[in-house]
Amino acid sequence: MPDIPDNLLYSAEHEWVRGDASPESIVTVGITAYAADALGDVVYVEAPSVGDEVKAGDVCGELESTKAVSELYSPVTGVVAEVNGQLESAPDLINSDTYGEGWIFKVELTEAAPDLLDPDAYADVTE
């Protein structure tokens, strides 16, 4: 079974969220091990840019592997505060360090994110 860390929140579209999901806090977003496994080796990440407004459930970028392409959804609503520049040259961090150096972007929330799933609820989604 792919790893689902206890200390994160999740979206049904297979993103993880680290941090306090309340307005004005900054959270970190990545894709889950389940999504990374399904995609295979990520070779290109098109992330949103700093300053972009993102909305929970909306497409904000894409991830490409040799095998497939997948849309990247924002799990939260807010403004992009930072983007992981390392992924430009090392997109495989998404596979090798999914919940660490493989983070994709950070968002300063403008709204709370009440729909995020706890680890148990997300585990149900992946079954």
Added chain:
Amino acid sequence: MTNLETPLLKQHHDLGATMVDFAGWSMPLRYSGDVAEHQAVRQAAGLFDLSHMGELMVTGADAAAALDYALVGHMSRMGLWAAKYTMMCTPDGGVIDDLVVYRRDWEHFMVVANAANREAVLGQLRDRIAAGGFDAEVTDETASIALIAVQGPAAVDIVTAMCELGAEDPPALKYYTAANVLLEGGHHAFVARTGYTGEDGFELFVPADLAADVWTLAMDRGAERGLIPCGLASRDSLRLEAGMPLYGNELSRTLSPFAAGLGRVVNFGRADGPERGDFVGREALAKVKEAGTERVLVGLVGAGRRAARAGYPVVTEAGEDVGVVTSGLPSPTLGSPVAMAYVDRGVSEPGTSLAVDVRGRHEQMNVVALPFYRRGA
């Protein structure tokens, strides 16, 4: 669909493979990672379970004549132990399947078909043998034969190391020939120097009940030579870089071998050569050869990062629709997106600048000669 099982299911499970349903077979998609597996085959070696491929034995006094009629190649001209890439076509010239045929004896051919087309090829072979009144029969031995491929520059050393001393010598095998080889442990394998990766390599046809032993032997002899198990995902990226067509993508019943740039597999015979009788699709294919096809298969290499995928429209810089992508991915070897596409003949010359509509955005791509990758280049 029936759930078909390779005899190596336990090995894949023990190796932690991600499995995928492929034409009714549960097959390994990947083990360690698509790119690592791809690179292992380019640089050292990869081990593939291809037991889903169909093995159809055609035997009998008229076996060669029957295949001459049923397929587009001149199979009776094959030497013993030769392998030949060929196709089975419909009467109107569409492709039912692309095949590799091995001549195991003068009256014994092994036709290797794609898993998804095995039933169709089997049915057509039987129908065509009956229609032509040939003294030949076809048996489907797919379930009793495992196919294990060792592919990559180290494959020759690995397969040699798998053999008993004094056995047939794998390095002596020429490309597209085969031999019966005695493997360590006393197992006989039908070993062919063929593959679908663009690298040197071997395909080992072994009885299904010996598959696990042969797989383990290959893993053992390959370990110190950089061999890793490889799944269908890397098989697809390897064949695409090598410019090899995949049935269902580049080949179909509505496209002729000529459109795919593979007209050379259709043998009409020559006035000064050996006589070549009638074969299914001959008349239609002769017309296509004469008239040419509206669209032809080309290679595309992208300037950006976003890859074209099967089904995406190909357009001119002015936005005019001129074709469709059949296969595409970010090439691990080139570092750029590559694709194969059918495009209008007028825009098919290498160097032509086109674009692919990648989910609403036009990505510039140049027409290039296939293959994208050639070993030793």
